[in-house]
Amino acid sequence: MNEIRPAAVAGMFYPGDPGTLRHDVASMLAAAQAQPDTAEQPPKALIVPHAGYVYSGAVAGAVYGTVRMPDRFIVLGPNHTGRGEQLSLHPEGVWELPFGPATVDAALNQRLLESCPLLHEDRRAHQHEHSLEVQIPFLQALCGDVRFAAICVGTARRADLEALGHALAKVVGSTEGRVLMIASSDMNHFEPAEVGSSKDRRAISHVLALDPEGLYRTVLGEDISMCGFAPTVAVLTACRDLGCSEGRLVRYANSGDVSGDYSSVVGYAGIAVLAPPAAV
Numbered sequence: 001m002n003e004i005r006p007a008a009v010a011g012m013f014y015p016g017d018p019g020t021l022r023h024d025v026a027s028m029l030a031a032a033q034a035q036p037d038t039a040e041q042p043p044k045a046l047i048v049p050h051a052g053y054v055y056s057g058a059v060a061g062a063v064y065g066t067v068r069m070p071d072r073f074i075v076l077g078p079n080h081t082g083r084g085e086q087l088s089l090h091p092e093g094v095w096e097l098p099f100g101p102a103t104v105d106a107a108l109n110q111r112l113l114e115s116c117p118l119l120h121e122d123r124r125a126h127q128h129e130h131s132l133e134v135q136i137p138f139l140q141a142l143c144g145d146v147r148f149a150a151i152c153v154g155t156a157r158r159a160d161l162e163a164l165g166h167a168l169a170k171v172v173g174s175t176e177g178r179v180l181m182i183a184s185s186d187m188n189h190f191e192p193a194e195v196g197s198s199k200d201r202r203a204i205s206h207v208l209a210l211d212p213e214g215l216y217r218t219v220l221g222e223d224i225s226m227c228g229f230a231p232t233v234a235v236l237t238a239c240r241d242l243g244c245s246e247g248r249l250v251r252y253a254n255s256g257d258v259s260g261d262y263s264s265v266v267g268y269a270g271i272a273v274l275a276p277p278a279a280v
Helices: 018-030 036-040 053-064 106-115 136-143 158-174 193-208 212-221 229-241
Strands: 003-006 043-048 072-078 087-089 093-097 100-104 147-153 180-184 189-191 247-254 265-274
Touching (some): 018 136, 043 053, 043 229, 072 106, 106 158, 158 212, 189 193
Parallel strands (some): 072 147
Antiparallel strands (some): 043 265, 247 265
16 A cells, blocks of 8 residues: 655655755755765665754765766665564555655665565654655655665564675675665664764774674673664674675764764764675
């Protein structure tokens, strides 16, 4: 059934007015600094923050503004609400957002379901989830007609994340044309900036090394509140299967850079995982 998912956080996490949103997104994309490696070598995956645009939009824009974008995406984010299935794939339908409709890719959905039996089509996890929705306006601004699969990850079970990652690699690697994976995650939450940045550096080092096992152990073992570490582990697993060898940190910031309060910050990292040279 081709149902409509209305915007859940427009007017809160990002502007609900299309004109204001267009101006803000264009400004964040225009401020991106050129990254020769990501410009010439299309990434297989991005790690992008998902806080309100006023806080993390500059980092998101830096990532999106420095890579060549396809028009098909698999977007994964954490389940902040706790609703729905552990691995929730949004069913076929349309997300009605300020820039207009964004279409769930039925063919990608079907291939993901066939490749990963742990995935279940489920609307409940997505109904009020912001981590995926805030990515879509950037994709619409860059690509226009966007087709995507959306996965809400509500489990931290390592075996399940690895299974999901292997399935992602199978789908991305066998799909005609380019499909870009996007893991939506903020970094450490609500500690002094010096503590948060130290924790974030340790987590980011594993992302850049394409080390999902190390990221998993470090986040859980060192009490790093990276809310999207689980989808990031899955995406890194897929990237390693696909032959990627390195990630590039495009930009890092924290909420104190906007608020001026560095006593309790949330970190934001924008990272591109480059495709292996033979795949370009």
